[in-house]
Amino acid sequence: KQEVTQIPAALSVPEGENLVLNCSFTDSAIYNLQWFRQDPGKGLTSLLLIQSSQREQTSGRLNASLDKSSGRSTLYIAASQPGDSATYLCAVQTGANNLFFGTGTRLTVIP
């Protein structure tokens, strides 16, 4: 069964810093990998989706990379802001009907 791990579990950084969140998965046979953001008391917001044939995706200050062969993805956040504080989840899709989630990294950006 696919297992998704996210490191670190929690991270605190001062405003303005660049940071990297890590995600690893055990089975490289994936369709895509997604990064989500979860704010307290709210649902998930999709940030970036990387298809299995792609190496990276960028959206604004966010850049996600995918190394399928090694089972790794990183989410890079540039010039962090207090509004970036949230839990970030990565998820891999291994079939048409299944998405395996990591347990998330709780990010706090300190003003």
Add this chain to the structure above:
Amino acid sequence: GAGVSQSPSNKVTEKGKDVELRCDPISGHTALYWYRQSLGQGLEFLIYFQGNSAPDKSGLPSDRFSAERTGGSVSTLTIQRTQQEDSAVYLCASSPDLIETQYFGPGTRLLVL
């Protein structure tokens, strides 16, 4: 446009009662998913609907859980004879088609006393 909506946003119930959770997907999305997030744990897949195909129920934790999707749109997740371990946030997501970005609703927070 309107996103995925879920109701109720919060539900408190007594052990043994039945509950129904509702999901309104984004219009035109053919795929609909239910997930559960228990305290301190990751998201757990429950069930998936795609078009008119039979749903994939492989993630349902017990036969007390069931779901239906009427007319290819609204979905209802029903939990019968609720137990305290059913307490969790239940999230619904929809996507335009297979292997597309999933858009999540705000979730229903269920507390079973």
